[in-house]
Amino acid sequence: MDKSSPAVRSVLIVGGGTAGWMTANVLARHLGAGAPGGVQISLVESSQIGIIGVGEASFPSIRGTLAFIGLDEARFLREFEGTFKQGITFVDWLRPPGSPGANHYFHPFSLPSQRPGAPELLPYWLMGQAGAGRAFAEATTLQKRLVDAGRGPKRASDGAFAGTMNYAYHFNAGRLATLLAGHGRSLGVRHLLGNVDRVQLDEHGAIAAVHTREGAELRADLYVDCTGFRALLIGATLGAPLRSAGDTLFNDRALALQVPYPSGDTPIASSTIASAREAGWIWDIGLQERRGVGYVYSSRHTSDERAEEVLREYVGTAAAGLVPNALKLNIGYRDRQWVKNCVAIGLSGGFIEPIESSGVGLIETAAFLLAFGFPFDGQFEPVARRYNDFMRGRYERIVDFVKMHYCLTRRTDTAFWVDNAAPASIPATLRELLDMWRWRTPNRLDFLTDLEMYQPASWQFVLYGMEYPTQLAAGAAAFPRAAEARREFEMIRQLSQRALDDLPAHRALVERLCAGAEAPAGA
Numbered sequence: 001m002d003k004s005s006p007a008v009r010s011v012l013i014v015g016g017g018t019a020g021w022m023t024a025n026v027l028a029r030h031l032g033a034g035a036p037g038g039v040q041i042s043l044v045e046s047s048q049i050g051i052i053g054v055g056e057a058s059f060p061s062i063r064g065t066l067a068f069i070g071l072d073e074a075r076f077l078r079e080f081e082g083t084f085k086q087g088i089t090f091v092d093w094l095r096p097p098g099s100p101g102a103n104h105y106f107h108p109f110s111l112p113s114q115r116p117g118a119p120e121l122l123p124y125w126l127m128g129q130a131g132a133g134r135a136f137a138e139a140t141t142l143q144k145r146l147v148d149a150g151r152g153p154k155r156a157s158d159g160a161f162a163g164t165m166n167y168a169y170h171f172n173a174g175r176l177a178t179l180l181a182g183h184g185r186s187l188g189v190r191h192l193l194g195n196v197d198r199v200q201l202d203e204h205g206a207i208a209a210v211h212t213r214e215g216a217e218l219r220a221d222l223y224v225d226c227t228g229f230r231a232l233l234i235g236a237t238l239g240a241p242l243r244s245a246g247d248t249l250f251n252d253r254a255l256a257l258q259v260p261y262p263s264g265d266t267p268i269a270s271s272t273i274a275s276a277r278e279a280g281w282i283w284d285i286g287l288q289e290r291r292g293v294g295y296v297y298s299s300r301h302t303s304d305e306r307a308e309e310v311l312r313e314y315v316g317t318a319a320a321g322l323v324p325n326a327l328k329l330n331i332g333y334r335d336r337q338w339v340k341n342c343v344a345i346g347l348s349g350g351f352i353e354p355i356e357s358s359g360v361g362l363i364e365t366a367a368f369l370l371a372f373g374f375p376f377d378g379q380f381e382p383v384a385r386r387y388n389d390f391m392r393g394r395y396e397r398i399v400d401f402v403k404m405h406y407c408l409t410r411r412t413d414t415a416f417w418v419d420n421a422a423p424a425s426i427p428a429t430l431r432e433l434l435d436m437w438r439w440r441t442p443n444r445l446d447f448l449t450d451l452e453m454y455q456p457a458s459w460q461f462v463l464y465g466m467e468y469p470t471q472l473a474a475g476a477a478a479f480p481r482a483a484e485a486r487r488e489f490e491m492i493r494q495l496s497q498r499a500l501d502d503l504p505a506h507r508a509l510v511e512r513l514c515a516g517a518e519a520p521a522g523a
């Protein structure tokens with residue numbers, strides 16, 4: 001250890017969106033910010049530049065993060081208009097609307113059933129043992145039927161963050177940062193308001209201070225850039241380039257609407273509904289009092305005016321009088337998200353389009369990497385190298401996973417879908433995997449599982465939701481347990497009926513949990 005290095009005693013986070021406040025909470029909790037001798041965590045945010053305010057769907061890891069920082073689940077649901085998300089329903093991704101064949105598939109968060117000693121079900125499903133027309137997610141999990149029937153993933157009496165099914169949340173993104181801010185302050189985070197307009201470097205090219213328009217000079221040992229797409233520290237000041245993923249993933253625009261329910265008792269969907277359209281896809285997210293609906297599209301394949309028409313057509317008469325929020329997206333990531341004494345977290349580090357909700361999940365990953373690898377001794381280089389390798393690897397894997405949703409399409413009705421299936425747009429790493437999976441199913445040894453955000457099962461649900469034609473004939477001798485597999489499929493069918501009887505309607509569950517939520521401090 002270099003004894004002349006300064007110890008790291010203070011962290012300044014610049015930016016107060018989801019990335020800034022989630023990082024602040026995780027660091028404060030892990031580093032004992034409020035306690036004597038703890039590392040001081042400060043966060044400065046502009047009162048003039050708003051947060052992006054979209055991103056209403058999460059990934060199951062968020063339950064662990066909320067529990068880690070000490071937020072109560074019921075309070076989270078009540079204050080964020082939160083609801084449960086059990087997966088994603090993909091509509092019209094494989095074939096154009098109205099074509100013969102299935103028009104949707106489901107990517108559930110619960111894993112395929114695997115009872116100890118029972119055969120792995122995927123090969124038998126591929127060989128038709130689950131019965132004709134039974135989709136992979138329905139044949140191997142209970143969750144597809146529960147979501148179709150509008151059920152929640154748990155009973156109200158189940159413990160916080162626990163449930164019969166695996167789940168994440170839908171929530172009001174505008175409010176997330178506000179609740180996390182209050183909670184962060186209670187954990188000892190110092191909250192400052194100011195517009196950073198100058199970043200001062202030292203003689204080694206590291207950040208020495210940030211200056212605000214209001215005249216404050218803020219110094220820390222380590223800086224976290226959470227300024228969103230502006231990337232004020234990591235990009236504009238330190239010059240870490242953004243590697244565009246635009247040749248692979250084309251969507252670079254979004255239009256978002258907040259659509260009220262027709263009545264207070266309208267059922268709430270407990271999956272994100274992702275409907276493919278001529279030049280992108282529409283998200284439809286059920287919150288407690290409204291839906292969040294948005295069109296993510298490629299400006300190379302449609303105009304903003306046409307995109308708005310498509311979105312309005314989808315929403316119908318409820319869109320009358322609503323004005324969409326228009327966003328430009330930088331799709332890509334920085335190879336170096338940690339440079340000298342500055343770490344980028346959130347949109348400043350990268351963004352892969354919103355299908356599969358990787359945004360908040362990546363913030364959680366980055367915040368925990370920083371907290372658990374915290375360079376107390378000021379030796380940034382080795383920690384930065386590991387951090388950069390890990391984050392770059394994770395982004396690369398997400399790009400492949402997301403591209404798989406598009407490139408397996410059989411749609412040829414618009415240039416957007418044709419271009420998405422063009423081999424030149426598919427990363428070599430993904431092509432290699434797809435080639436192997438023509439003759440055998442994906443298994444966990446195909447993946448460095450710590451690097452992957454999405455489990456092998458998620459790859460399977462999407463691959464076979466898109467009806468990928470894996471041919472098992474060459475290895476058929478390895479699957480002699482068809483009778484057992486058929487019994488498993490039948491058992492899953494019966495259990496899903498029982499789960500339907502057992503679990504409450506989604507809206508009723510949310511309302512019951514919110515009614516029992518503890519009041520926030522001072523309320």
Ligand SMILES: Cc1cc2nc3c(=O)[nH]c(=O)nc-3n(C[C@H](O)[C@H](O)[C@H](O)COP(=O)(O)OP(=O)(O)OC[C@H]3O[C@@H](n4cnc5c(N)ncnc54)[C@H](O)[C@@H]3O)c2cc1C
Nearest residue numbers: 015016017018019046052055196227228346347354359360
């Ligand atoms: C269309 C779209 C849909 C998305 N959907 C999802 C989804 O479903 N699920 C998901 O997980 N993620 C989603 N995301 C990503 C998600 O929205 C972001 O990852 C998340 O909100 C984090 O944003 P952020 O905090 O990095 O940036 P922002 O919310 O933009 O916050 C930036 C902060 O920096 C501050 N700031 C900027 N400049 C300065 C300055 N000069 N001085 C002081 N402060 C400054 C601002 O005031 C603000 O507080 C989506 C993103 C988009 C664009």
